[in-house]
Amino acid sequence: MQFNEHSDFQLLRNGIALKRGDSAVGDQALDFLDEWRKDDPTISLQTSGSTGVPKVVQVEKAVMWHSATATIAALGLAESIHALLALSPQYIAGKMMIVRALLGGWKLHVHDLSTAILDDLRSDFDFAALVPLQVKGRATQLNKIGTTILGGAPVDAGLLDEMNEVKTRVFETYGMTETVSHIALKELRPHTQDAFHAVPGVTFSVNADSELRIHAPQWNHTELQTTDVVSLLNENTFVWKGRSDFVINSGGVKIHPEKVEPILSKLVGKSVYVTSRQDDALGRRLVAIVEGEVPELSRELLQSSGLSVYETPKAWLSVSSFPMTESGKIVRHKL
Structure with missing residues (x-):
């Protein structure tokens, strides 16, 4: 078993073990597991194409494993919890949910992709990764999830206002395909932070134009220059302002x-x-x-x-x- 995969890991649909043919998302998850368990040290990742033409990049499985370790540590997530897979395993966010579940021995519940997924939940979950589009108009439903991370797009002021009645933990994430999901988190609920905080093993600096540099040796980036303009508070914390190329x-x-x-x-x-x-x-x-x-x-x-x-x-x-x-x-x- 590669990377000390946790023996308690389960991939479930409607509470029972997932089988091929149960759903398109389930088949994508099983395809990823097949690729993950091969001897090849890298995985192919598809970028979203939000800033240019979508492309395929290769990342090391060891980096993905380390990213999962950092997220679990930063959020204090326990082993053998119930987590929700609500994002496509064809992209990095969905793939990383599976890797975290493998590491933590989670029961990962596969759900059909939908912008109304929060309305369809039949039980509570300990952890989920969602995009803001899945939460808009339904923010109070986040109370069904112990800890939620939001990524893929910025959380706007309207959505933040919607969360006034949310009592569970919600974090906005900062990252990109090249950093294998997020490398910084900003708490939105129950407390609201203005700044992103690095996960363990990551530090930051800026260039002369206040563009963020990421120093993450265990992600294979001793210095990754971004086009994100920030206000750097210290080497672990920054306030995001926007993209210099926009x-x-x-x-x-x-x-x-x-x-x-x-x-x-x-x-x-x-x-x-x-x-x-x-x-x-x-x-x-x-x-x-x-x-x-x-x-x-x-x-x-x-x-x-x-x-x-x-x-x-x-x-x-x-x-x-x-x-x-x-x-x-x-x-x-x-x-």
Whole structure:
């Protein structure tokens, strides 16, 4: 048995041992287990394509095992707990749930993929990994899960407000396929933190442009340079601001879409994303995009929201639907 796989590990569907043909997600999980148990030291991972063309990368199984160890330690997860597999085993988030279950000897319950999965739960669980899209409109259902981690897309202000009645533990994650899932956690409930905290074995620094560098030797990254702009509090803690490759330079002012979008979304009452268009005076002008009807917002309301004159949209556009990944993350190069 590779990597000291826990003998109590079980893969279940509707409370009984999973068999091939029970469900598409179950077959994907079994396919991953077959690949995991082969002698090949690496696993193929598919990126989401949110920032470019989806691609396949190779990672070492030993790194995935270490990542699982760090997550279990950071969250204090016990052995032989009941966990929920609610994400596709074709991507890193779903694969890592299986690896954590193998390490911890968990009973891993396979569920059909759905944005309404929280409505369908028939029992409580000790641990689950979800994407924000699965929680929006259903946040109080997180009380059925002892500890939940949310990843794949940022947690916006609206979803955070929804969690006011959540009494169980909820964390937002920071990571990428190259780091084999998350390498930092931010507590959202029962306490709300502004900063991400490194899991064991990871430290941070920044370059001259305040872009995050990840130092994670056991993940095979002595120095991984990202395009995430952060405020570094110490070598283990940072506040995330946005992506430098998404920055819009308007009139010489750098605008982070990730800062503007939550404010506009709260004003409008639905999701708003921003991009830019060529402008003779400003170089680039900010453009806001919504699904459906374009809202009418007064200048006074926009100014009172805390947005600067440069961060105020110069035009609004409507689309029938946003280009999104399966995890609910905007695909900006298509936007």
